[in-house]
Amino acid sequence: MSYNELQTRLGYSFKNIELLKLALIHKSYSNTTNNERLEFLGDSILNTVISQYLFLKFSNEKEGLLTRMRAYLVKAETLTMKAEELGLIDYIQLSKGTANLSRERKNSILEDSFEATIGAIFLDSGWEQVNMIVLGIFNNELKHLSADMSFKDPKTELQELLQSMKLDLPIYSIEEIAGGGFNCSVNYDDNIFASSGVTKRSAETSTATKVLEYMRNIND
Secondary structure, three states: OOOHHHHHHHOOOOOOHHHHHHHOEOOOOOOOOOOHHHHHHHHHHHHHHHHHHHHHHOOOOOHHHHHHHHHHHOOHHHHHHHHHHHOHHHOOEOOHHHHOOOOHHHHHHHHHHHHHHHHHHHHHHOHHHHHHHHHHHOHHHHHOOOOOOOOOOHHHHHHHHHHHOOOOOOOOEEEEOOOOOEEEEEEEOOEEEEEEEOOHHHHHHHHHHHHHHHHHHHHO
């Protein structure tokens, strides 16, 4: 298997390609040689890179806000999305049984493999390089980051807003899409808001975001 395209997407060429290969071996494929240790390392490095960026970028903000910012940036959904953007699923070695799992049930595998890849880059070239790669991968999220954002999950934010208005909580109607993914719809104020996503959670989150945008617009 060639890893050239993946390295191009990462923006990084490994000196020791075996590290990248190891980062993409799931424990279901090999109980003795897998990416669990690299995932542990990559998780710590990812949090440290983002923490340092936030510390330097938002020099006047308190610890509580910085913590919420970091949690917003490195949450599971975002890491899964980054893994999908890189196409990691095409390279991860899985057992036959695990490979047949639904796409949604592979999310944690994608998340762990992404973190393991970050760990592999660190071992291959050190802090300066992995710092640059991580900031590049998260460039879009970092570019739109501001201290006045709520940093709450849209579903939580919508629930709290409706509760404060003493209105019924939203009911998320989910429909599985043939071939993968999910459709979600919510009825609010006699309007139907709908979105799709690769997971139920992402579809619900996207739908909640649309409802929130509508509520803000009518209240402006």
